[in-house]
Amino acid sequence: xxxxxxxxxxxxxxxxxxxxxxxxxxxxxxxxxxxxxxxxxxxxxxxxxxxxxxxxxxxxxxxxxxxxxxxxxxxxxxxxxxxxxxxxxxxxxxxxxxxxxxxxxxxxxxxxxxxxxxxxxxxxxxxxxxxxxxxxxxxxxxxxxxxxxxxxxxxxxxxxxxxxxxxxxxxxxxxxxxxxxxxxxxxxxxxxxxxxxxxxxxxxxxxxxxxxxxxxxxxxxxxxxxxxxxxxxxxxxxxxxxxxxxxxxxxxxxxxxxxxxxxxxxxxxxxxxxxxxxxxxxxxxxxxxxxxxxxxxxxxxxxxxxxxxxxxxxxxxxxxxxxxxxxxxxxxxxxxxxxxxxxxxxxxxxxxxxxxxxxxxxxxxxxxxxxxxxxxxxxxxxxxxxxxxxxxxxxxxxxxxxxxxxxxxxxxxxxxxxxxxxxxxxxxxxxxxxxxxxxx
Amino acid sequence: xxxxxxxxxxxxxxxxxxxxxxxxxxxxxxxxxxxxxxxxxxxxxxxxxxxxxxxxxxx
Numbered sequence: 001x002x003x004x005x006x007x008x009x010x011x012x013x014x015x016x017x018x019x020x021x022x023x024x025x026x027x028x029x030x031x032x033x034x035x036x037x038x039x040x041x042x043x044x045x046x047x048x049x050x051x052x053x054x055x056x057x058x059x060x061x062x063x064x065x066x067x068x069x070x071x072x073x074x075x076x077x078x079x080x081x082x083x084x085x086x087x088x089x090x091x092x093x094x095x096x097x098x099x100x101x102x103x104x105x106x107x108x109x110x111x112x113x114x115x116x117x118x119x120x121x122x123x124x125x126x127x128x129x130x131x132x133x134x135x136x137x138x139x140x141x142x143x144x145x146x147x148x149x150x151x152x153x154x155x156x157x158x159x160x161x162x163x164x165x166x167x168x169x170x171x172x173x174x175x176x177x178x179x180x181x182x183x184x185x186x187x188x189x190x191x192x193x194x195x196x197x198x199x200x201x202x203x204x205x206x207x208x209x210x211x212x213x214x215x216x217x218x219x220x221x222x223x224x225x226x227x228x229x230x231x232x233x234x235x236x237x238x239x240x241x242x243x244x245x246x247x248x249x250x251x252x253x254x255x256x257x258x259x260x261x262x263x264x265x266x267x268x269x270x271x272x273x274x275x276x277x278x279x280x281x282x283x284x285x286x287x288x289x290x291x292x293x294x295x296x297x298x299x300x301x302x303x304x305x306x307x308x309x310x311x312x313x314x315x316x317x318x319x320x321x322x323x324x325x326x327x328x329x330x331x332x333x334x335x336x337x338x339x340x341x342x343x344x345x346x347x348x349x350x351x352x353x354x355x356x357x358x359x360x361x362x363x364x365x366x367x368x369x370x371x372x373x374x375x376x377x378x379x380x381x382x383x384x385x386x387x388x389x390x391x392x393x394x395x396x397x398x399x400x401x402x403x404x405x406x407x408x409x410x411x412x413x414x415x416x417x418x419x420x421x422x423x424x425x426x427x428x429x430x431x432x433x434x435x436x437x438x439x440x
Numbered sequence: 441x442x443x444x445x446x447x448x449x450x451x452x453x454x455x456x457x458x459x460x461x462x463x464x465x466x467x468x469x470x471x472x473x474x475x476x477x478x479x480x481x482x483x484x485x486x487x488x489x490x491x492x493x494x495x496x497x498x499x
Contacts, residue, residue, distance in 0.1 A: 189499065294488075297484065297485065297488065300481035300484040301481075303478065304482070304485065325474050327460075327471075328456070328460070328475055331459045331463075331475075332482075333441050333443075335442075335443045336441075336486075338496050339443055339485050339490075341496035341497060342490055342495065342496050343488055344499075345494055345497035346491065348497075
């Protein structure tokens with residue numbers, strides 16, 4: 001454990017490798033040591049390839065010694081949710097008795113490798129109706145969240161500085177919030193979904209979990225952009241990873257006063273008010289926002305679209321379990337599916353005005369800290385932005401009375417991922433990053 | 441099941457339950473609760489009058 005992962009993050013590790021302070025071989029050995037030490041309690045990893053990671057690290061180390069860099073992630077170890085195809089690794093979400101080793105990489109994995117990242121392995125997620133064994137690195141009696149459970153826990157425990165996840169309801173930001181780290185769900189279509197096993201096509205977003213907003217920005221700059229194998233990707237080029245914070249003033253923040261805080265516990269409500277007060281004192285322009293009554297429709301539309309789309313994914317046990325929501329989704333008439341999609345279009349247009357004088361809207365990420373037990377928690381505060389495809393970021397802001405992390409959610413309109421990260425970095429700089437849990 | 445004129449949650453539930461039973465036989469309590477939730481969602485969006493020309497959209 002010679003490398004201060006918590007302090008360095010992705011940006012610092014990559015810079016340290018480029019400067020010759022650490023070699024990729026040392027960084028990977030350090031990550032494997034951390035996993036050895038903590039994963040028996042956290043259960044973040046569903047599949048590890050230590051030998052393959054060591055071989056890749058040695059190759060990258062020899063390249064560094066020759067003065068060659070593959071890209072901005074040269075030698076950085078990354079975890080991948082078990083929903084993505086990774087060459088020479090199995091994909092747990094296929095949910096078959098025998099899982100073949102994949103022959104191709106998902107687009108996001110391929111782009112990470114091209115930038116020099118080392119894929120250490122696959123991280124746990126719920127498969128079918130089965131919850132993952134993953135535990136919260138802050139308290140193993142509690143969930144790490146889901147469905148990107150292992151990705152959140154692996155980063156939260158500092159086993160790796162970053163991991164990728166996926167969000168259809170609240171699956172990327174929720175584990176990030178529960179584990180005290182940063183999570184981002186970009187605009188729908190910002191990162192190609194090829195090789196990410198679909199759950200609900202028009203709602204699935206590739207997500208990023210990392211230790212800081214700057215780390216997320218670096219990964220997004222590598223993973224975003226048009227993907228010829230995913231026709232839903234946006235044509236915009238990837239944003240730069242340089243958030244130009246010295247050119248950027250304090251953000252204009254709208255604090256959403258309806259729909260979200262009402263669903264929260266006292267810990268979260270009080271924590272959000274404290275965080276808002278701190279941001280205002282630091283110079284942010286803060287104003288209250290009340291979203292229109294029709295915003296309530298987002299939850300109904302999300303269920304109808306998700307259940308209908310997920311009902312035709314053949315890896316869900318819709319024929320084995322009559323309680324399955326996916327079986328119920330297959331009953332929905334096409335007229336209702338289309339009506340829900342029309343309402344989504346209408347809401348996206350209607351909501352644009354709420355950012356006219358603001359950079360971001362602020363609300364809690366989850367109703368409270370990670371619950372005790374195996375249930376992966378409540379995604380309800382994340383569902384509207386997954387439905388609408390608006391980019392959102394979890395920024396940790398403090399701890400609940402039980403010692404578990406809490407996070408706030410910042411949201412921007414579609415396409416403003418870069419501006420969202422700028423505002424998030426400012427908020428992070430004011431509120432401070434959370435310390436590492438004592439798991440390692 | 442029609443979309444307009446708007447439907448009630450009970451009406452949608454009766455329809456979903458009948459379809460479910462026709463395909464898979466009687467529902468369990470858990471399946472019935474799911475159908476009630478979806479029925480309420482159907483009633484909610486059935487009551488929305490959208491501007492003419494609102495399309496489902498690519499996303």
